[in-house]
Amino acid sequence: MSRIEGIPANRANPIVRAVYAAVKRTVAKMTGQPKLTPDIPVRAHRTSLLLGYCALEQAAAVKPRVEPRLRALAQIKAAVMLGCEMCQDIGSQQALAVGVDEAQVRDLYRYGESEQFGETEKLVLDLAVGMTSTPVNVSDETFDALRERFDEPQLVELVNLICLENLRSRFNATFGLRSQGFNEGSVCARMETAPPAHLSVVEPAAAGGQR
Secondary structure: OOOOOOOOHHHOOHHHHHHHHHHHHHHHHHHOOOOOOOHHHHHOOOHHHHHHHHHHHHHHHOOOOOOHHHHHHHHHHHHHHHOOHHHHHHHHHHHHHOOOOHHHHHOHHHOOOOOOOOHHHHHHHHHHHHHHOOOOOOOHHHHHHHHOOOOHHHHHHHHHHHHHHHHHHHHHHHOOOOOOOOOOOOOOOOOOOOOOOOOOOOOOOOOOOOO
16 A cells, blocks of 8 residues: 555546556556556656656657666666565566566675676676665776776666666655566565675765864
């Protein structure tokens, strides 16, 4: 159950009802299940914010330049770090659908030491972890290594996608939106409570400095 009630279709304005129908079509195309994800009726309390969010999602999905498997890994890593059950569910389903194998999904929490991931995959996951940590902890070393494998448009795409997953997951987790059964019966990435041990944590600078 969500912490607040979403706007049901029979009480939604025509614009919101059109969004509901479009989201169902998109989810059906992605997952084979024509469901309305529960975040959308919650967002519908502010129509302008709902439309802006949907435009952001659409822009992120159009003509991607980064391999689908890498996009999926980056998103699900951020989701499980933030404790979003809904994103954990649909993210696991989507990862398997685009070719991430079950062993990688199982080992996602320990990717740094796992033999299931290649160097590029580990770098993308390092980026997701660093961006999802507080404070952000993306080292120059990590970014330089990413630049050797991705061009600038691809880097912008990856960073934007991880930011978008942070938006989704923080919104959904705050409102208590749960798994919707998209990945029922399949392996699911486990939730995480801390960054992986192989990534150092940057200590926040002391405010004001010395006097």
